[in-house]
Every structure is written in C-alpha cells, then in structure tokens.
Amino acid sequence: MNAIALLDYAGVAVFAATGALAASRKQLDIIGFLFLAGVTGVGGGTVRDVILNVPVFWVLDHTYVLVCAAVGVLVFFTAHRLESRYRVLLWLDAIGMSAYAALGAYKGLAATGSPVAAIVMGMLTATFGGILRDLLAGEPSVLLRPEIYVTAALAGAAVFTAADLAGMHEAVSSVLAFSIAFAVRGGALRFGWSFPTYKGRPGRRPEDIP
Amino acid sequence: MNAIALLDYAGVAVFAATGALAASRKQLDIIGFLFLAGVTGVGGGTVRDVILNVPVFWVLDHTYVLVCAAVGVLVFFTAHRLESRYRVLLWLDAIGMSAYAALGAYKGLAATGSPVAAIVMGMLTATFGGILRDLLAGEPSVLLRPEIYVTAALAGAAVFTAADLAGMHEAVSSVLAFSIAFAVRGGALRFGWSFPTYKGRPGRRPEDIP
Amino acid sequence: MNAIALLDYAGVAVFAATGALAASRKQLDIIGFLFLAGVTGVGGGTVRDVILNVPVFWVLDHTYVLVCAAVGVLVFFTAHRLESRYRVLLWLDAIGMSAYAALGAYKGLAATGSPVAAIVMGMLTATFGGILRDLLAGEPSVLLRPEIYVTAALAGAAVFTAADLAGMHEAVSSVLAFSIAFAVRGGALRFGWSFPTYKGRPGRRPEDIP
Numbered sequence: 001m002n003a004i005a006l007l008d009y010a011g012v013a014v015f016a017a018t019g020a021l022a023a024s025r026k027q028l029d030i031i032g033f034l035f036l037a038g039v040t041g042v043g044g045g046t047v048r049d050v051i052l053n054v055p056v057f058w059v060l061d062h063t064y065v066l067v068c069a070a071v072g073v074l075v076f077f078t079a080h081r082l083e084s085r086y087r088v089l090l091w092l093d094a095i096g097m098s099a100y101a102a103l104g105a106y107k108g109l110a111a112t113g114s115p116v117a118a119i120v121m122g123m124l125t126a127t128f129g130g131i132l133r134d135l136l137a138g139e140p141s142v143l144l145r146p147e148i149y150v151t152a153a154l155a156g157a158a159v160f161t162a163a164d165l166a167g168m169h170e171a172v173s174s175v176l177a178f179s180i181a182f183a184v185r186g187g188a189l190r191f192g193w194s195f196p197t198y199k200g201r202p203g204r205r206p207e208d209i210p
Numbered sequence: 211m212n213a214i215a216l217l218d219y220a221g222v223a224v225f226a227a228t229g230a231l232a233a234s235r236k237q238l239d240i241i242g243f244l245f246l247a248g249v250t251g252v253g254g255g256t257v258r259d260v261i262l263n264v265p266v267f268w269v270l271d272h273t274y275v276l277v278c279a280a281v282g283v284l285v286f287f288t289a290h291r292l293e294s295r296y297r298v299l300l301w302l303d304a305i306g307m308s309a310y311a312a313l314g315a316y317k318g319l320a321a322t323g324s325p326v327a328a329i330v331m332g333m334l335t336a337t338f339g340g341i342l343r344d345l346l347a348g349e350p351s352v353l354l355r356p357e358i359y360v361t362a363a364l365a366g367a368a369v370f371t372a373a374d375l376a377g378m379h380e381a382v383s384s385v386l387a388f389s390i391a392f393a394v395r396g397g398a399l400r401f402g403w404s405f406p407t408y409k410g411r412p413g414r415r416p417e418d419i420p
Numbered sequence: 421m422n423a424i425a426l427l428d429y430a431g432v433a434v435f436a437a438t439g440a441l442a443a444s445r446k447q448l449d450i451i452g453f454l455f456l457a458g459v460t461g462v463g464g465g466t467v468r469d470v471i472l473n474v475p476v477f478w479v480l481d482h483t484y485v486l487v488c489a490a491v492g493v494l495v496f497f498t499a500h501r502l503e504s505r506y507r508v509l510l511w512l513d514a515i516g517m518s519a520y521a522a523l524g525a526y527k528g529l530a531a532t533g534s535p536v537a538a539i540v541m542g543m544l545t546a547t548f549g550g551i552l553r554d555l556l557a558g559e560p561s562v563l564l565r566p567e568i569y570v571t572a573a574l575a576g577a578a579v580f581t582a583a584d585l586a587g588m589h590e591a592v593s594s595v596l597a598f599s600i601a602f603a604v605r606g607g608a609l610r611f612g613w614s615f616p617t618y619k620g621r622p623g624r625r626p627e628d629i630p
Binding site: 038 | 345350
C-alpha cells in the first residue's frame with residue numbers, strides 16, 4: 001500500500017472513530033455509532049468528490065464503508081475505558097484532518113490541475129467531516145473553538161501543493177503535508193496556540209438588535 | 211403506476227408533510243411551509259442522486275416539486291386541527307423513511323450493481339430528509355432520539371437488497387422492504403423499542419474538559 | 421463585464437461579507453473569517469451547480485475564491501467600526517440573496533430549459549448560502565426570522581424566469597429580478613413586512629409530548 005492509500009484509509013478510520021466517540025457522548029445505540037462513524041468518516045471526501053465531479057470514492061470501493069463499520073463497533077465496546085472521550089476525539093480529529101488535508105489537495109490537483117483549487121479542496125475536505133459530525137451530533141462546532149483549526153488544514157494543503165509543484169514524489173509531499181498540518185493542530189491542542197482573534201465585542205443576540 | 215413509483219411519490223409527499231409540520235411548530239408563514247416541505251420532501255433523494263452521479267430526480271420531473279408545494283399548502287390550512295403535531299410528524303416521518311429506504315436501495319442497486327452501496331444509499335437517503343428538516347427548523351435531531359430509527363432504515367434497505375438478489379420482482383421487494391422498515395420504526399414509536407444504548411456516562415460539556 | 425457577471429461577483433462578494441461578519445460576531449481568528457466568507461460566498465452556488473450537474477463555478481474560475489478571501493480580510497480589519505454588525509449582515513445578505521435569485525434562475529433555465537426548475541434553483545441557491553452560514557456559525561437561521569425572506573428569493577427567481585420567457589434581454593431580466601427581490605426583502609427589513617404566520621399555537625418541546 002502506498003503513502004496516499006495509507007493516508008486515505010487512516011483519515012477515514014480516525015474520522016470514523018471521532019464520529020463514534022460523538023455517538024458515545026450522546027449515548028446512542030450501536031446503529032447510531034455506525035451511522036455517525038460512517039458519515040464522519042466519508043463525509044468530507046464525499047463533498048470533495050461531488051464538487052470535483054469525480055465518482056464518489058466509497059461507492060467505487062466498499063472497503064471504506066466496512067472500515068467505518070468496524071471502527072464504529074470497536075468504539076462501541078471500548079469507549080467507556082477512556083478517561084476523556086472528548087480529548088481523544090479532538091486528537092483523532094487532528095490526525096484525520098491532517099490526512100484529509102494532504103489527500104484533498106492531492107485529489108484536487110489531480111482533478112483540476114489548479115493549485116488554488118487544490119488548496120481549497122484540501123482545506124474544505126479536511127474540515128468538513130468534523131463539521132458534519134458536530135452538526136449531526138449537536139456538539140458545538142470544532143470550527144468555533146478558540147484554538148487554531150482551519151489554519152492547520154490550510155497549511156497542510158498548501159504544503160502538499162507546493163511540494164508537488166516543486167516536483168517531489170507524491171509520497172514525500174503527502175508525508176510533509178500531513179506532518180505540518182498535525183504539528184500545527186497538535187501544538188494548538190497541546191499549548192492552546194491561537195491567533196489573535198477579532199478584537200471587537202462579541203455579537204449581541206439577534207433579538208436584542210433594534 | 212407501479213409499486214416503485216407509488217413508493218417514490220408517497221415518500222416525497224409524507225416527508226414534505228413532516229417539513230410543513232415543522233414549519234407550523236416554528237410558526238412560519240406559508241412560503242416557509244413550502245420551503246421546508248420542499249427541502250424535506252426531496253432532500254434525501256437529492257443527496258442520493260448527487261452521490262450516485264445520476265440526474266437529480268426532481269430536476270427531470272417537476273411533479274415532485276408540485277407535490278411538495280400542494281402538501282405544504284394543505285398542511286398550512288389544516289395543521290391547527292391536530293392534537294399533537296409532533297406525534298403526527300414522527301409517524302409520517304416513519305412512513306416516508308420506510309418508502310425512501312426501499313427506493314434508495316433500488317436506485318443504489320440500479321446505479322452501481324453493488325449490494326453494499328445499495329444498503330448504504332437506502333439507509334442514508336431514508337434518514338437524510340429528516341436530518342435536514344431538523345437542522346433547518348432548529349428541532350432536536352430525530353437521529354438523537356432514544357428509540358430505534360436508523361436501524362429501521364437499515365433493515366428496510368437490507369431486505370430490499372436481499373429480496374432483489376434472491377430474484378423477487380421489484381414490486382414484491384419494495385413492499386417487503388417498506389413493511390419491515392415501517393414495522394421496526396412503528397414498533398419503536400408505539401412501544402418505545404430501543405437497543406441497549408452505550409452504557410457509559412453521558413459526555414461532559416466540552417468547556418468542562420481540561 | 422456584463423450584467424450577469426456583475427451580479428455573480430456581487431452576490432458572492434456580499435455573501436462572503438456576511439460570512440465574515442458572522443465570524444466577527446463569534447470572535448474567530450482571521451482564518452475563521454476566510455473560511456466562513458468562502459463557504460457563505462460560494463455555498464449556494466456550489467449546491468446549485470452540483471444539483472444541475474454542471475462544473476462547480478469556483479473550481480473553473482478561481483477569481484471567486486480570491487474575492488471571498490479579499491472580502492474576509494477587509495471585514496476582519498473593519499468590522500469593529502460598525503455600530504450593529506448584525507443589521508449590516510442582514511442588509512448585505514439581502515443584496516446577495518437578490519443577486520443569487522436572479523443568477524440561480526438564469527443558470528437553472530440555461531441548464532434545464534424548464535421554468536419550474538429555474539424558479540426552484542433561484543429560490544434554493546439564493547437562500548442556501550445564508551442557511552449554511554447560520555448553521556456553521558451557530559446563529560439562529562435567517563429562515564426562521566419572522567419577516568419575509570424566502571418569498572423575496574421566490575419573487576426574484578419568478579420575475580427573472582417570466583421576463584426571460586417573455587423574450588427580454590438577460591441583462592434586463594436580471595436587473596428586474598434583482599430589484600424586485602431586493603425591494604421585497606428590503607421592505608421586510610425596513611418595515612417589518614411579514615405574511616400572516618401560521619395561526620396555531622407554537623410547537624411544544626418534543627420532550628413534553630407523551
């Protein structure tokens with residue numbers, strides 16, 4: 001199995017695990033675990049393939065669906081052992097996001113030949129699985145957390161695209177991109193790295209606005 | 211009209227009615243009824259067709275849009291007569307979900323020839339209209355309710371696929387699949403059937419986690 | 421630049437600004453501004469192109485992505501000057517929605533030749549960017565606000581379609597459609613125009629229903 005395929009399965013599997021962990025936090029039944037594992041595992045890649053107008057990856061190859069199902073079952077029987085499922089969810093999400101950032105840029109570049117499209121597809125598909133998971137599970141969106149998130153996906157996608165354009169082998173580009181994205185997001189989780197946020201006052205509630 | 215076409219219109223119409231009932235619970239105006247009826251009625255099928263990369267069904271045949279509009283108007287003028295609109299919504303949702311599970315499996319099998327893809331498409335499209343409705347209307351997701359839901363869609367899609375592979379006529383397979391899905395979901399609504407849920411503690415709120 | 425292209429860029433740019441304003445209300449960092457500006461700016465058009473099965477507009481032409489990025493940066497540095505960012509968001513949303521209603525109907529008619537599909541695509545894509553923005557930013561959906569919203573999009577799309585079928589030049593049809601949609605939504609924002617809403621009681625919370 002080459003580096004791209006490995007990143008692909010790894011990204012799907014760890015995102016599936018975060019979906020199943022969200023299901024455990026909501027105390028769903030085992031089918032709920034499978035459903036959230038599946039949607040989170042393949043959601044970002046589905047949006048990517050639909051926008052690029054290429055066949056959706058898991059319709060072509062069912063291994064992905066079976067991987068998500070296996071992960072869902074595994075988490076159902078082991079999640080109670082974790083001290084803090086939400087912390088584990090965030091770290092697995094970081095791995096999945098980093099893998100998807102590299103792979104999204106790879107697929108975007110292959111389908112369009114355009115660096116801008118590659119970077120946007122990498123960023124979008126790296127973050128979309130997590131966004132879908134949080135929407136469906138009714139969790140606060142990972143997008144709105146204070147530490148750096150989308151930036152890590154953007155960095156990974158940009159590194160893949162730059163390395164590929166510089167003529168590096170796709171395995172090298174993928175590993176570089178994954179490492180950069182994970183370093184940025186991991187640092188944000190471990191050390192609370194954040195950019196200066198918008199300095200103004202927080203929004204008032206819409207109903208208070210004349 | 212054959213069994214497949216009947217299931218199709220029935221699924222769209224009753225999902226449209228659940229969208230309109232959600233609009234009535236949120237006290238929207240008549241155009242809000244039409245909008246939620248339309249999105250809920252055709253949402254799951256739109257996702258199905260986009261993922262299968264076949265033309266979206268309601269773009270080809272406008273009858274579906276007109277059915278949703280008619281149902282939206284009808285519910286606008288009659289919803290106040292219902293004792294509990296949310297109970298009616300749940301039961302109509304059960305009918306629509308069962309119809310869509312059979313039809314999604316049928317379309318998935320026709321487009322891909324793969325049983326795994328057929329089962330996943332049946333389950334996905336049966337549940338997605340309701341998920342979209344709840345997201346747009348700001349209702350708690352039907353996905354997170356304690357009684358069995360996704361399982362019923364999964365059972366219906368699996369029964370259709372098995373019956374079709376066993377060589378049964380598609381009308382027979384559809385009726386079987388619809389009946390099984392509705393029996394499972396109906397039992398869950400009537401008798402509170404549920405699987406043992408994940409036994410661990412509920413998730414802490416993210417902000418309480420160090 | 422012709423009227424259609426102008427409407428197109430204007431719609432994307434002002435929707436991007438509303439996404440960035442939502443980011444400022446949530447006190448996100450600059451990448452959060454770019455992300456919400458991008459998703460809101462191109463979200464409705466992406467759904468439109470995917471449903472019509474035509475190439476997604478911003479994958480073909482990266483100018484749109486760069487416009488969203490520029491708007492995101494601009495808003496990041498200027499939003500604190502606004503007295504009420506939510507009011508500005510609503511007015512910009514009205515402009516973007518009106519532009520998208522005309523353009524969605526134009527693209528829907530061009531791709532399908534069907535007036536019903538044109539009107540539905542105009543209404544859908546005019547409202548979808550704002551719906552996505554509110555979902556991702558955790559804001560109450562613009563869809564559920566009491567004043568007229570979807571109706572304005574519907575009116576704009578219907579006017580474009582009627583004018584086009586009556587043989588008017590597409591520039592005239594677009595300007596007419598934009599003006600009608602903006603007049604309806606602007607009147608609703610300024611004077612609180614609303615339809616009689618559904619007269620029944622509001623929905624009870626699902627957990628209170630036996």
